[in-house]
Amino acid sequence: MKLRRRDEDALGTGTLAAGEEVLPGYRVVALLAHGRRVDTYDVWSEHRQCRCVVKILREDRRDDPRVRDAVLLEGRLLRDLTHPHLVRGYEVHDHPAPAMVLETLTGATLAALVDDGPLGAGDVALLGLQLSSVLGYLHREGWLHLDVKPANVVVEEGRTTLIDLSLVDTPGSGRPGAGTRGYLAPEQARGEGLSSATDIWGLGVTLVEALTGEMPYGDEATWDSRRRIPVVHRRAPRPPRPLTSVPRELDELLRTCLSQDPAARPRLDDVRAILSPLAGEAAGTR
Template identity: 35%
Template sequence: MSDPDGRIGTVLDGRYRIVEPLSKGGMGVVYRAERIPVGRPVAIKFLHALFADDPDSRVRFERETRALSRLTHPHCVGIIDFGFEGQPYLVMDLVAGATLRELIDDGPLAVEDAIALTRQLLAGLAHAHAEGIVHRDVKPANVMVTEEIGTGRHARILDFGLARLREHGAGASSITQQSIVVGTPSYMAPEQTLGSSVDARTDVYAVGVLLFEMLTGQRPFVADDTGSLLEMHRKMPAPHLSDVDPKRRWPSGLDDVLQ
């Protein structure tokens, strides 16, 4: 992709040389960079200025980011540095590999792979929850999967806490607006769809949706509009695996886990 902000080749805060843009999304732009002088590769996410455009927002950004820096788990991508240079930015480990979204788009995963990745995601989330951090937006695009020598596929969860920053920075004026902003409808737990308070169970619900999608290649609930989709998450049980793919032999008890 082209350099959206003309940062390539510049040095950030005298410590990070910007190498190339990686992605652009609703919260900002992510670049590949290297730590000077050791050359350590990192990812830097520049957030839109609105996430720290006044003293209160800046204090909140610093508080949330310091909390995220406590994440030190093999299945979490934590924050290793942050700062302000025109815009607030976050420095994270650079993870090479494919997103879980890309893997699922290639077709359903083997049952063994899906279960192994789910266990890894739950382990990473358990660490975050022990630190008082709820992700709020667990979805395939926020999971990176790498192939590690000797251990196989290794999952790491991205963007911890950014949903919370988005909630405060987006200027949502009502609970309903916040519930839409702070999550992705296809993976929202019932309490999220109502704008209610969230906790560790919110993330566990989303992992259940991911497991279903990894196994079947499709989401448990699909609707033509967001309102109907959110209502399905609140009121409908998850489809049985045998109903989605009756020809496949599903391990005993797996369907019970998803229900």
């Protein structure tokens, strides 16, 4: 998994230097990210004789049982669930700390690609087909992703891979506000009524951003229940404007995906039915 390395000054204590062993048989090549829960490393695997990625619970979070359980759950799911558009997990460890070993992806994140310029409608349709395929698989396995966004999508030569199951949960209730601002569905902000429609919302936001370079509700799409946001931002964002530069059926699909009422959003089968002809010869998932 190829991620952007953060500024050295922003890195916290307890991280490992190149050459140190993060897990038995896995030596650090570079620190890729110092996140709120985990440190992510580019590593060399002595057993596999190749580069891998290790996500390991941060030293200062190891006494929190909720966080420990979440990291172990993510690792087990990525190890046990198999889909061509889901990052592959190799191993899960609970010593010296909860950790997972993942495949290395050599593509760029969708976020980085969109920074270089919006994608065309055909490419976005193919992207949507592949994401709807893996989301449907997760849903049939009983899980919701709950953090679909361009930074969690890696693209290489037309192949899309969904990464990061750190917020994965089952349908029903969840922690209010858990998710990424701007990609958060209204019911996700409230922490109740989570369903497959919640991931449809994230898919819709992601595809609109890929098409336009902009988030349809802006990065302050906090909804009324995001208590940690100042009161001045606690307002429901306006509905997104029509996308006049894309086929009408794609515009209508995406705006329906962004309906504030989860029941009004399309099913993944409906999403695929509309996107398939728009993707042309590339309609099949790769």
